[in-house]
Amino acid sequence: MEWALALxxxxxxxxxxxxxxxxxxxxxxxxDRLDELAPEARQRLALAEERDxxxxxxxxxxxDHRTGKVSNDDYRAQVGPLRRRAAEALRALERGxxxxxxxxxxxxxxxxx
Amino acid sequence: MADLGRSALLIAFGLIAYALIAGSYAAxxxxxxxxxxxxxxxxxxxxxxxxxxxxxxxxxxxxDLTFVYVWQHTSHKLPLGYALSAFWGGQEGSxxxxxxxxxxxxxxxxxxxxxxxELMAWVVPVFALIAGFFAFMLCFVSSPFHMQPAPADGQGxxxxxxxxxxxxxxxxxxxxxxxxxxxxxxAMGALLSGRxxxxxxxxxxxxxxxxxxxxGVGQLIGAHWAYVEIGWGGYYAWDPVENAALMPWLAATAxxxxxMIQEKRGMLKVWNMVLVALAFNLSLFGTxxxxxxxxxxIHSFAKSPIGGWFLAFLGLMIVFSIVLIYWRLPLLRxxxxxxxxxxxxxxxxxxNLLLVALALTILWxxxxxxxxxxxxxxxxxxxxxxxxxxxxxxxxxxLLLMGIxxxxxxxxxxxxxxxxxxxxxxxxxxxxxxxxxALGFGSSWPGLLxxxxxxxxxxxxxxxxxxxxxxxxxxxxxxxxxxxxYGGYIVHAAVLLLAIGIAxxxxxxxxxxxxxxxxxxxxxxxxxxxxxxxxxxxGPNYTGFRSAVAVSGHGxxxxxxxxxxxxxxxxxxxxxxxxxxxxSIGDVFTSAQVVNANRGTIDLKVEVKPLxxxxxxxxxxxxAGALIAMWPDAVEQKRLAARYxxxxxxxxx
Numbered sequence: 001m002e003w004a005l006a007l008x009x010x011x012x013x014x015x016x017x018x019x020x021x022x023x024x025x026x027x028x029x030x031x032d033r034l035d036e037l038a039p040e041a042r043q044r045l046a047l048a049e050e051r052d053x054x055x056x057x058x059x060x061x062x063x064d065h066r067t068g069k070v071s072n073d074d075y076r077a078q079v080g081p082l083r084r085r086a087a088e089a090l091r092a093l094e095r096g097x098x099x100x101x102x103x104x105x106x107x108x109x110x111x112x113x
Numbered sequence: 114m115a116d117l118g119r120s121a122l123l124i125a126f127g128l129i130a131y132a133l134i135a136g137s138y139a140a141x142x143x144x145x146x147x148x149x150x151x152x153x154x155x156x157x158x159x160x161x162x163x164x165x166x167x168x169x170x171x172x173x174x175x176x177d178l179t180f181v182y183v184w185q186h187t188s189h190k191l192p193l194g195y196a197l198s199a200f201w202g203g204q205e206g207s208x209x210x211x212x213x214x215x216x217x218x219x220x221x222x223x224x225x226x227x228x229x230x231e232l233m234a235w236v237v238p239v240f241a242l243i244a245g246f247f248a249f250m251l252c253f254v255s256s257p258f259h260m261q262p263a264p265a266d267g268q269g270x271x272x273x274x275x276x277x278x279x280x281x282x283x284x285x286x287x288x289x290x291x292x293x294x295x296x297x298x299x300a301m302g303a304l305l306s307g308r309x310x311x312x313x314x315x316x317x318x319x320x321x322x323x324x325x326x327x328x329g330v331g332q333l334i335g336a337h338w339a340y341v342e343i344g345w346g347g348y349y350a351w352d353p354v355e356n357a358a359l360m361p362w363l364a365a366t367a368x369x370x371x372x373m374i375q376e377k378r379g380m381l382k383v384w385n386m387v388l389v390a391l392a393f394n395l396s397l398f399g400t401x402x403x404x405x406x407x408x409x410x411i412h413s414f415a416k417s418p419i420g421g422w423f424l425a426f427l428g429l430m431i432v433f434s435i436v437l438i439y440w441r442l443p444l445l446r447x448x449x450x451x452x453x454x455x456x457x458x459x460x461x462x463x464x465n466l467l468l469v470a471l472a473l474t475i476l477w478x479x480x481x482x483x484x485x486x487x488x489x490x491x492x493x494x495x496x497x498x499x500x501x502x503x504x505x506x507x508x509x510x511x512l513l514l515m516g517i518x519x520x521x522x523x524x525x526x527x528x529x530x531x532x533x534x535x536x537x538x539x540x541x542x543x544x545x546x547x548x549x550x551a552l553g554f555g556s557s558w559p560g561l562l563x564x565x566x567x568x569x570x571x572x573x574x575x576x577x578x579x580x581x582x583x584x585x586x587x588x589x590x591x592x593x594x595x596x597x598x599y600g601g602y603i604v605h606a607a608v609l610l611l612a613i614g615i616a617x618x619x620x621x622x623x624x625x626x627x628x629x630x631x632x633x634x635x636x637x638x639x640x641x642x643x644x645x646x647x648x649x650x651x652g653p654n655y656t657g658f659r660s661a662v663a664v665s666g667h668g669x670x671x672x673x674x675x676x677x678x679x680x681x682x683x684x685x686x687x688x689x690x691x692x693x694x695x696x697s698i699g700d701v702f703t704s705a706q707v708v709n710a711n712r713g714t715i716d717l718k719v720e721v722k723p724l725x726x727x728x729x730x731x732x733x734x735x736x737a738g739a740l741i742a743m744w745p746d747a748v749e750q751k752r753l754a755a756r757y758x759x760x761x762x763x764x765x766x
Contacts, residue, residue, distance in 0.1 A: 004114060004115075004116040004120065005116055005117075005120065007117055007120075008116070008117055008120030008121060008124065010118075010159075010375035011121060011124055011161060012124050012163065014157075015124055015128055015154075015161065018153050018156075018157045019128065019131065019150050019153050019154045019157060020145075020150065021149075021150070021153055022145075022146040022149035022150045022153065022550070025148065026146060027143075027288065030373045031145075032145050032146055033144075033145060034139065034140070034144060034229045034231070034234055035145070035230045035231055036143070036147045037231060037308070041630055041693055042310070045310055045756070045757075046310065048756045049310060049311055049379070049756070050379070052752070052756065053376070053377060053378065054381055056377060057157035057377065057378075057523065057524070060377070060520075060523055061523070061524075063581075063584060064522045064523070066584040067577075067579060067581055067583070067584045068533065068534065069521075069522050069526075069529060069534055069580075070522045070526070071522065071527060071530045072530055073527065073529075073535070074223055074522070074525070074526070074530055075744040076526050078524060078525075082245060086762065087346055
């Protein structure tokens with residue numbers, strides 16, 4: 001049927017325009033390089049995950065201690081290492097504050113080209 | 114109208130193919146605009162598929178028999194609701210539903226995570242690879258838009274599918290099956306992009322939970338449909354197609370537990386990838402079983418030449434997953450080790466092993482008859498005793514672990530702490546076991562063990578809430594600050610109700626079957642059922658009969674009306690009649706077949722099933738727990754947003 005084909009043609013045109021939108025909106029970009037995390041940013045992200053894990057583990061330990069699931073002896077044995085781990089992750093993150101944040105940089109940009 | 118449907122599908126196929134090819138090239142060559150363009154193509158595929166779906170729904174609603182699909186699955190007299198439900202009643206419609214849900218999910222997931230470009234650049238082609246297969250099948254192998262000169266009437270719908278539950282059961286299962294594609298696409302995207310941090314887990318956490326919930330609820334509704342509609346008195350027959358939905362659900366359950374260990378301890382990265390791949394590939398396998406006609410069961414009513422294509426695609430996805438995981442092993446290995454075999458993470462690991470073992474034994478039970486026929490030409494079947502054996506072997510320890518896990522602390526637990534926390538649940542279990550033995554419930558050991566373990570689990574869940582409330586100050590604060598944990602406990606309570614319902618209704622049921630003339634009676638578990646007579650009935654597209662059976666016992670008097678419907682086109686179907694007994698939370702289930710119409714004799718089957726209604730109650734509790742676990746936590750969202758802020762990543766759905 002002609003109306004069906006006409007509708008399909010409209011759908012196809014709209015789809016093509018939508019797909020081509022990134023090129024139509026930005027025909028001559030300064031850089032067409034896809035963002036990626038710099039190695040330092042990846043390291044920083046790993047540290048942030050480690051920090052969050054350590055803090056969550058501390059919170060969990062406190063809660064389990066309060067509910068009686070962890071005895072006083074177990075609590076004392078575990079809380080120290082966990083605090084140290086969290087502190088180490090925090091310190092490492094602070095030390096890395098000056099480095100490139102997780103901003104995405106192309107390899108050539110990082111190389112100063 | 115069919116031209117519009119066909120064209121819309123072709124446009125969708127073109128868009129998806131573009132998303133796959135251009136998206137892969139853009140991710141590989143690091144082209145930003147091309148990657149965005151591929152992303153847009155994937156998003157645009159959804160409206161195109163939606164138009165095709167609306168065309169088919171319109172044709173079904175109008176009973177336009179010039180559509181071969183409509184002719185195969187409806188008739189002029191089929192009520193509108195069931196005619197529309199034929200959308201997922203046949204093979205082509207089911208494939209279209211798969212593609213519709215997949216493109217919808219993919220478009221939404223991609224759009225919500227669009228700022229995480231490095232990861233999304235690879236997630237888009239993975240989604241497109243899966244969607245491309247279904248679009249290809251619909252365009253070139255199994256189209257729902259084949260036309261013919263209109264015949265006088267359609268072939269109708271299988272009578273057992275003419276049930277309100279069938280309006281919800283298949284779509285919910287598909288929402289679950291297809292939903293597992295989201296964590297799979299993100300996991301594979303993470304492997305391809307090398308972003309093996311927790312970003313993909315954060316982005317898909319709720320998607321996985323939602324898919325798992327849909328699968329769980331879909332199965333329960335399917336079980337209820339089987340119970341009220343099929344007329345054999347059961348709710349789960351270990352049918353291969355029922356198993357097809359259970360296997361990915363078990364794998365996803367294992368993943369939901371083990372992913373917590375990765376989030377809390379940074380462990381099990383490889384295992385989690387394996388579980389995500391297993392869950393998705395099992396959901397594909399489930400669709401293959403249902404739609405390829407490889408298994409002859411009541412669900413596999415549609416057969417067409419898609420089996421070979423499906424098998425090839427399933428093989429491709431399995432190889433794709435294994436190769437990617439193997440390639441990225443160096444990135445997935447972690448230094449963290451299990452500190453103790455007595456810890457929360459260790460119980461999660463045991464739970465994982467049991468869940469996967471159960472899923473794989475069920476898989477073997479499904480595969481064995483197929484392989485036996487394919488390789489040796491012998492028709493073999495794997496029946497209930499096989500599945501029951503493994504359900505008892507793996508299911509009972511799983512039930513017990515559900516109670517042990519919450520009582521054990523993370524990292525490691527001393528024997529003294531364990532003794533203290535286990536005391537009350539252990540006492541509850543022992544008292545329950547002894548009381549049940551004394552009351553004569555020792556006739557079924559699995560049933561007795563299930564109830565004893567259930568008492569342990571129930572006590573541990575109650576204790577968790579009581580102690581937690583005491584520590585947090587109020588129940589609301591406790592739950593709102595730990596939604597995943599306490600939502601999870603409510604889901605555990607639902608599983609507990611399910612286990613009690615299954616054990617009660619199977620281990621302690623009473624079954625009687627007898628041919629009766631009007632005025633004759635049969636006794637079952639304290640009830641007396643007297644057959645009074647039968648009457649003919651007429652529905653919109655069927656005729657039939659209903660018997661009148663007067664029931665008395667346990668201080669109750671009521672009448673049941675089991676019978677049969679004879680559908681004009683589709684044939685006969687049993688109609689059960691059920692009384693819900695609030696006293697035992699159980700049912701008196703009856704079904705009847707005419708033995709001699711002239712004498713008015715019927716073959717009456719009576720099943721008294723204690724506690725069976727707990728199974729359906731479990732469904733509501735399950736949904737409540739899942740919703741609590743899924744509900745967004747503003748504090749956590751903020752923390753995660755801050756973690757990924759510089760990567761400009763929102764916390765996902």
